[in-house]
Amino acid sequence: MPSVIVIGGGPAGSSVAGLLALQGIDVVLLEREKFPRYHIGESLITGCMGVLDELGVRERVEELRFIRKYGGSLVWGKDGRWNFKFTEGKPEHPHAYNVRRADFDALLLARARELGARVYEEATVKEPLIDDGRVTGVRYALRGGPDQELHADLVLDASGQGRALGRHLTGIDWHEDLRNVAVWAYYQNGASLTGDETGNIFIEHVPGGWFWYIPLSDGTHSVGFVTPVAEAKAASIELPALFETKIAESTHVKKLLAEGFRVSGFRSARDWSYVCDRFTGPGWMLVGDAAGFVDPLFSTGVTLAMMAASAAAKAVPEILKNPDLEAAISERYEESYREFLSNIISFVRFFYDAGLDRAAYEEYAQALVDPKKLFFPRKDFVTLISGLNSLRPIFDLPVPAPTPV
The missing domain is CATH 3.30.9.100 (D-Amino Acid Oxidase; Chain A, domain 2)
Structure with missing residues (x-):
């Protein structure tokens, strides 16, 4: 029996499976499709660069000769045409990439395999297995084969908007104004x-x-x-x-x-902008688009999915070592995740007012992530839309101390 089942082989699933396997954890990844496969979401932001380094694939991404993306150019608001550079937010992250997702995702899935995850493609997850309120595994089938049961200590749903696990366990809140x-x-x-x-x-x-x-x-x-x-x-x-x-x-x-x-x-x-009612529960956790997706205006999807994967890969080993801390660690993961999603959603809603000037957008970003105004509004704006935070890591997951016996 594996320690962890990961559903989905996109950037979130491949990243969390690879990072867990790198720590010696027995992981099975179940992916519905056969890679490479087409996917939209081609423009990355710099928040994902640290995760590429954790996975040890930065050089391989460079070898695919994707276009380096140093910022963004916009025709928006009263200022007409303007642009920004990622270095205005976090100088240590000068660029991201515009990618062919088929190639990028295939690279990440191959890396998960290479790091030791057992990857099954064309594996459709049917439903969670639940015992006394706790998810203990999944029922799935390989293409053309019979249903099978697979059990694990934890199940991570990284299946994207299909929400293979989450649709059975939690509701969904659509952002009506972002339909x-x-x-x-x-x-x-x-x-x-x-x-x-x-x-x-x-x-x-x-x-x-x-x-x-x-x-x-x-x-x-x-x-x-x-x-x-x-x-x-x-x-x-x-x-x-x-x-x-x-x-x-x-x-x-x-x-x-x-x-x-x-x-x-x-x-x-x-109709893709939404957030689930819960991101975690006994024996399960949502990662990436399975937890929520924000309007694509700032290209946050892939990057936030990979950063959530990195956070989950830090939380899961602690849960496996200290099962009594599962609720506390899961709560901190969800709290941190929701906070950033809330900031991005709030900012997207504000930004959709195209009648404002650039300074208004920058000052609103500062109010969200830097209310004490420790940095210039421009820096806070660029940092936020880079998928980062000026003050602390988005996923700040201190491990709670065990309760004394």
């Missing part, structure tokens, strides 16, 4: 940003929504449009037609794509 829909495609021969903006994600606000424009290492650009679901319905046209209409209404994305041509079909996703 958006995204439609995207890939373009060749689009113009790239230059100079200090080279590699940046480009975000342009347009009436009714906003565009992302992400350079990828093969010369293509990922281009997506995000709009409220209500706006999309009111438009009374199909999403691809809405996308093309909004391209024509844009100022900068239209120019960047003047010589570009679409080289893929359109994809779409909707």
